[in-house]
Amino acid sequence: MVRGEADDITIIFPYFPGARQDRKRRRGEPINIVANINNLRGTAHDQVVRLRFMTADLHSAQSQALATRFDNLSAMPLFI
Numbered sequence: 001m002v003r004g005e006a007d008d009i010t011i012i013f014p015y016f017p018g019a020r021q022d023r024k025r026r027r028g029e030p031i032n033i034v035a036n037i038n039n040l041r042g043t044a045h046d047q048v049v050r051l052r053f054m055t056a057d058l059h060s061a062q063s064q065a066l067a068t069r070f071d072n073l074s075a076m077p078l079f080i
Contacts, residue, residue, distance in 0.1 A: 008050050011040060016055040 016033065041051060052069040057076070 010052045013055040
């Protein structure tokens with residue numbers, strides 16, 4: 001991402017790592033989904049890059065609020 005000239009980057013996660021832990025259980029414990037999003041943002045920090053995250057069937061809908069451009073896709077309407 002550093003050498004490229006992209007203005008927008010879409011990261012597609014079929015499975016978002018750490019998505020099941022959306023709150024702290026113990027003091028001092030990191031929230032994994034926040035740590036993963038911040039790590040990905042840090043890779044684009046030197047450039048003016050807008051990151052967009054896409055995932056499928058996220059564990060908790062409130063996790064979408066952690067990133068400004070976050071799309072949670074669901075396959076459930078296809079099965080109903």
